[in-house]
Amino acid sequence: MAGSTYGTIFRISTWGESHGPSLGVVVDGCPAGLPLSAGDIQAYLDRRKPGRSKISTQRQESDEIEILSGIFEDKTTGAPIAMMIRNTSHRSTDYSEIASYYRPGHADYTFDAKYGFRDYRGGGRSSGRETACRVAGGAVAAKLLQEFGIRLCAYTLSIGPVKIDRDRFDADAILTTPTGMPDRNASSFAEAYLAECMQNRDSAGGVIECVIDGVPAGLGDPVFEKLDANLSKALMSIGAVKAVEIGDGIEVSNRSGSLNNDSFCQKEGQTAKRTNHAGGILGGISDGSRIILRAHVKPTPSIFSPQQTVNKRGEEIEIAIKGRHDPVIVPRAVVVVETMAALTIADALLLNASAKLDHLKMIYDR
Amino acid sequence: MAGSTYGTIFRISTWGESHGPSLGVVVDGCPAGLPLSAGDIQAYLDRRKPGRSKISTQRQESDEIEILSGIFEDKTTGAPIAMMIRNTSHRSTDYSEIASYYRPGHADYTFDAKYGFRDYRGGGRSSGRETACRVAGGAVAAKLLQEFGIRLCAYTLSIGPVKIDRDRFDADAILTTPTGMPDRNASSFAEAYLAECMQNRDSAGGVIECVIDGVPAGLGDPVFEKLDANLSKALMSIGAVKAVEIGDGIEVSNRSGSLNNDSFCQKEGQTAKRTNHAGGILGGISDGSRIILRAHVKPTPSIFSPQQTVNKRGEEIEIAIKGRHDPVIVPRAVVVVETMAALTIADALLLNASAKLDHLKMIYDR
Amino acid sequence: MAGSTYGTIFRISTWGESHGPSLGVVVDGCPAGLPLSAGDIQAYLDRRKPGRSKISTQRQESDEIEILSGIFEDKTTGAPIAMMIRNTSHRSTDYSEIASYYRPGHADYTFDAKYGFRDYRGGGRSSGRETACRVAGGAVAAKLLQEFGIRLCAYTLSIGPVKIDRDRFDADAILTTPTGMPDRNASSFAEAYLAECMQNRDSAGGVIECVIDGVPAGLGDPVFEKLDANLSKALMSIGAVKAVEIGDGIEVSNRSGSLNNDSFCQKEGQTAKRTNHAGGILGGISDGSRIILRAHVKPTPSIFSPQQTVNKRGEEIEIAIKGRHDPVIVPRAVVVVETMAALTIADALLLNASAKLDHLKMIYDR
């Protein structure tokens, strides 16, 4: 199926494998008139780069974005915005071994089951490298949302057992700590924990949180296209994510209604809520307060300890994975979560433009 | 937007409000030749019925399904299957009060923000009654999946603080306990807990689990249309769900890779996994083992204790909700979770039919 | 596949067979706040009714519309608008004969080829009765378009060899002549021609034209979603249509560029065109002038003369069709063409709301 497209009006289509000549994304449906430059995109891609520290792979992926269409006189024209990243770093490694067996925790087996064979070089289409294209597309969405005062901010909440202390929240730390944690103290502990993981030839998981401010009330649709349903799909479509929470998330299942309901009140002449257990969405529609999401990320499946598996001939074997692999996916996935959320909110913003007759009359001057 | 449609090939469109003359669903894209009767649907709808016990509303909704199209000589014809449920129970209550203010935890405010006004009678389109149509549509999906040996089973895992004991798992109890728990002992505790909630004019949340057996390896698509991404959307689109987990879900974020990876092995001449932390999905594609999902459900927002809110004139007021409301949504939502999962798997099954050239050649006899 | 849905934002899903209990349509994505009543819909359905004259079947289909959802206080709420028409007229005819063979010019054979069997009673899903649901859905679209000053008008241009004289164009005649011709003189000739057809146990085809005034410049999208491409699909999806023209249509293939180009000029301070060979669409986008469409309709395939065909056992046989059949489809299809065009324009109007950053800023007050 055509599974490489995301969004209804604001829509991206991604393509490319880990070891092909390049990867790319086509953004279609972006409104005309948005100022946009390669620099806007590059800033987001740079947040995904590896090699920033000991806890990430030492690959040097430059990941330079080229914009190939859709921009004229520094603004979007309404035509599709195609962007491309050339694959420069991959060495002509010998992948013949990996071709023959199924790595635990990876998509090797399921790709073979689905398609009959697979491009095994570096994970092919199921490589984490695919997310670079989401980030590039999502950077356009984020730029669009800025025009409406909508700001997204994702960060690492925990790595393994190490959690941030919300009282020490420091937004500046997100982009400067190697963990993406907004708490330098916790980040140091997490680094120490990861060093230990690496020594044990093991890996770690973690939690990413994303908050979105400035979303007007009214985005999202009742029933199947609820805003939280789409945000949930957006996050769960990121490779290693195994759980998604909105607002207080899993906490709500063991809480009483009287504590969980957010009372409405008036603030500065506006209807607002006293608390925000709901995470900014009621009945699938944004309520004007902060939207809060969390994604639980599994530990990197590529570990250097020996593992049991089977090969394509159906023989049970023991393998040891080689190469360059991050001991934790979380820090580099932070910007992926942020941009997938941006794509979802941007699409909802555009779809909502036709919800009310009054709005349409404004546009068509009736 | 057109947000009342779910699915790409196997697709349902639902309609209807809590207090209109009827509600309904159109199932389009169901393959021709599937034996189907109203009884197949009714069995699922009956599981959603209220009034089965003290812990659910005493409303008498008969919820009788009528099939209006798409069946000929007891089989599906490939044409859309329209089904309708007449609203018989609603009394001509005075809703003028509810019309004027925003109930905490409900979609009243967000509907007004989005559409400018709302059908406030009994929640209108955002009423839980909307899920009856999902269940009817999903029952068709479940019937289709049976033909391929795919079986779904959802049940209550916890209500408030009361969890089932997996060692006491009793599938028969699911349909006979008022809680939907597969553990009669836990169910009794949960009932006692709910009685207390009601006495406190309060409500409770809980967790629903759904397991799916017999899914062939290969369903779902890489990248955006991952099977887990779509299942996540499916569950999160159910009114009160605030978190979704696949496989070990939130546990994976604090676990090492060596423990989380599922080793492959050979079982009865087939590639299989020694464990199933992944919950049956790798890289967004089913791997042939059991699929495991969990939905965290918030406590019923309609509680009888007094609450703070605002009215449409922007005045802060205190309200006390009246009427008939379940103290917990979970037991009646179990079948909703099961059928939303069925719809998602059915669509993936149909979409996967064109993934491989070999499969297509089989169909077209080439 | 899910082929019973039309439109992206303004979307209808139809269901029902000729001889089931009822037929219906769900309109999703209609903006909230549009005044709408059953009478608005019924007026369009009445134009499709048979039995208005000798040249149409004497069936008495009352085709009364019931609105089941989506309206509150006489306005659309943004929720799906479900509508139903009960089948009252069909007699329990013996269809066993028709079940066994393939009527020439009908979909009997292709339905069997596709689905393995078919609901043969009265044509089942491929019956012309299916268009009643398009008309009901399109009536909502037409009501919406009125709010923007967009007016559609379809009429019969020719039946068999009889064409209207454009110099005698009389809009009032469209709804009062049995042919739907805006020329009473031509209509009389056409009636005489049809009487002859009936005497010969034969049938006739014809051409339907639809003009749309008041469409603002800018609707439709470049490349695949051109406004004319979608209008073409809309018309060609009507059962018996075999050709579609936009503007001067087939004439353009034998004309020079200097004659075919429409010069731009200024009229009342607005950019306009001196001629309208293009039919109101340039590069797939409406240019602000009148949109002009034509659909060529084949003669009714149900004729009373004997015909050669085969039965399901593969035997060549001669058949004679019985029952009640219009000698020409055109007059009753006029309103179908008009409403399919309305659905297409309405969807384009909504989709265009997010084409420009400036428009979105207007809506979101930025």
Added chain:
Amino acid sequence: MAGSTYGTIFRISTWGESHGPSLGVVVDGCPAGLPLSAGDIQAYLDRRKPGRSKISTQRQESDEIEILSGIFEDKTTGAPIAMMIRNTSHRSTDYSEIASYYRPGHADYTFDAKYGFRDYRGGGRSSGRETACRVAGGAVAAKLLQEFGIRLCAYTLSIGPVKIDRDRFDADAILTTPTGMPDRNASSFAEAYLAECMQNRDSAGGVIECVIDGVPAGLGDPVFEKLDANLSKALMSIGAVKAVEIGDGIEVSNRSGSLNNDSFCQKEGQTAKRTNHAGGILGGISDGSRIILRAHVKPTPSIFSPQQTVNKRGEEIEIAIKGRHDPVIVPRAVVVVETMAALTIADALLLNASAKLDHLKMIYDR
């Protein structure tokens, strides 16, 4: 809106402007296992090349295709196939003049109306160059269809007043005559006619026919997704097409039912039709006989004679278009028609795979 995507399962997304660095297409949903090389695509692109004769622009567009993803070991993997064509020929012409006014017959005015401004260099997104990407994507579809014995053949039927003689039909001539006519005699007359057009600083239109053999009965869906409806959209989405016919097309509106109905008969043990007025489609579903389509193409709007128009300041002016323009679009559009038809049939082939329970059971071995 996202209007640059075509198809539901077999889906292409195109991007690029006439004067950007490159143009491209992403093919998603192609089944895995199809042998495919750049040569397969280039053969189709070469048919679209200009410069083959005096009657086409002397631009030298090499239009070399690069495949960037989705192929492994010379076969499709199921992942998106991205392809790119670099723009090499465009000179840094001065477009400042064209920027200021609206060319008659072009999309200049409507783009400005829709988006507020436009990339005016060489037509930008509305340039005929955009069709190169359709051809590249459609070449993949055509390769897929070959595996099922489905063969498409498009050719020029007429240019201006010059029509081919069907009795002289010579398939070899299609690729060797500069007109794309399958009749060398007619082609010579057409060339003479075009030479005259050029001398008159004028242009010509024409008709393209496409026949498709080997399509199994059963493709296409009843109601809105009729195969002919989608083919009609496919053809009408090509820039200059103003009318589309299926089978006997416009002829049917003035023909009796007894002559227009195609009788069924038995041929070689198969149900077949004695005639094929319907053009291979009944009730929107392929009937197993040849599918026949015709597209009416308007004369090239870029003519060298002086024309009246207005500029962006609203002043009426006279212009004379310069540059390199084909006097007729038809010969180069032949392969565009063929590949758009291929895309439509390929998508229908894949969608039909899930129409029958029996087919699905075959795939899933039940």
